[in-house]
Amino acid sequence: MKYSIGIDLGGTDIKAGLVSATGDISCRLVLPTLVDAGPKAIAARIAKAVRHVLVQAEQALMTGAIAGSPNDTNIIGIGLGAPGLIIAETGIVHFSPNFPGWFDIPLVDYVTTALASRDSEEGRHKALPLHPEIPIFMDNDVNAMTLGELHHGAGVGYRNIVALTLGTGVGGGVVIDRQVYHGSRNTAGELGHTVVAPNGRYCGCGNQGCLEAYAGAKNIVERTQQKMETGLTTILAAESGVKEKSVLTPRRIAEAAQAGDRLAMEIFAETGQYIGIALTSIAHILNPQIAIIGGGIAAAGEKLLFEPIRAEFVKRTMDIPAHMEIVQAALGNDAGIVGAAMLAFRS
Numbered sequence: 455m456k457y458s459i460g461i462d463l464g465g466t467d468i469k470a471g472l473v474s475a476t477g478d479i480s481c482r483l484v485l486p487t488l489v490d491a492g493p494k495a496i497a498a499r500i501a502k503a504v505r506h507v508l509v510q511a512e513q514a515l516m517t518g519a520i521a522g523s524p525n526d527t528n529i530i531g532i533g534l535g536a537p538g539l540i541i542a543e544t545g546i547v548h549f550s551p552n553f554p555g556w557f558d559i560p561l562v563d564y565v566t567t568a569l570a571s572r573d574s575e576e577g578r579h580k581a582l583p584l585h586p587e588i589p590i591f592m593d594n595d596v597n598a599m600t601l602g603e604l605h606h607g608a609g610v611g612y613r614n615i616v617a618l619t620l621g622t623g624v625g626g627g628v629v630i631d632r633q634v635y636h637g638s639r640n641t642a643g644e645l646g647h648t649v650v651a652p653n654g655r656y657c658g659c660g661n662q663g664c665l666e667a668y669a670g671a672k673n674i675v676e677r678t679q680q681k682m683e684t685g686l687t688t689i690l691a692a693e694s695g696v697k698e699k700s701v702l703t704p705r706r707i708a709e710a711a712q713a714g715d716r717l718a719m720e721i722f723a724e725t726g727q728y729i730g731i732a733l734t735s736i737a738h739i740l741n742p743q744i745a746i747i748g749g750g751i752a753a754a755g756e757k758l759l760f761e762p763i764r765a766e767f768v769k770r771t772m773d774i775p776a777h778m779e780i781v782q783a784a785l786g787n788d789a790g791i792v793g794a795a796m797l798a799f800r801s
């Protein structure tokens with residue numbers, strides 16, 4: 455049995471785990487990222503997470519808790535999923551909105567150096583089966599998640615897929631012939647910045663009317679507040695008050711919609727509509743077999759979100775590309791770790 459270590463680097467947490475070739479996770483660890491500490495300190499924390507997973511993995515192999523021999527070089531690599539514009543071939547974070555001040559950071563080199571360092575925080579690395587040359591592969595976190603879904607999630611059995619993650623922002627990934635498509639300068643797959651309304655809401659990228667400006671978490675909340683200010687009755691007003699912005703979350707809006715609240719249902723129907731419009735363009739350009747939609751907001755589910763997405767998509771899309779399936783992501787909270795680990799397996 456072969457394993458790789460998946461690291462999901464986020465603005466809040468570093469999540470790590472040992473992932474088998476079959477996509478099962480063991481030996482998990484979560485460390486706070488401490489984003490202000492700077493890239494070298496964060497690389498050291500990533501190295502700490504790797505060492506911790508390796509110590510646990512060694513024990514699990516020895517006790518037979520996981521399959522494989524502890525003496526074999528059965529850990530084939532480390533995969534690192536990081537947010538932002540990542541240059542996969544060189545292991546560089548070109549720019550990341552989650553990490554202020556990071557420009558062209560050679561993060562893979564920093565992690566390699568931190569792993570080789572004898573000043574390890576744990577002081578145990580000599581006992582580990584880790585070779586200094588253990589390869590580290592990095593890619594954009596959503597590209598990694600898309601790979602995870604391809605190999606172990608909703609994309610199993612498909613060759614051409616697209617993925618959308620609906621969170622604070624709207625991320626995207628494109629897989630063509632089972633390979634992540636990076637584009638000519640590593641920026642392919644920014645599906646959240648597909649324009650769905652020419653003079654629409656302003657997006658964080660500076661453009662107007664991007665999908666993210668409608669389907670990102672903050673934007674769903676703002677759209678809800680705007681609708682509440684028009685005086686429509688809603689159970690959300692009774693409990694939160696229009697002014698108390700922090701109380702309102704996409705989850706709360708989804709719960710209100712599930713309880714039959716008209717305003718909240720409209721918000722999700724419209725969100726689905728915008729996603730359907732974006733998918734129409736994506737299907738016409740790429741003709742994928744399947745679109746996989748994940749992230750917290752996708753948890754609103756079939757009736758609230760996926761049915762309106764499909765209705766809008768089918769209405770607008772030409773006959774043949776309209777055969778694209780639209781489904782919820784399967785890996786849930788594990789998508790980041792499994793996807794990152796697949797970066798190493800794929801290589």
Ligand SMILES: [Zn+2]
Nearest residue numbers: 647657659664
């Ligand atoms: Zn945008």
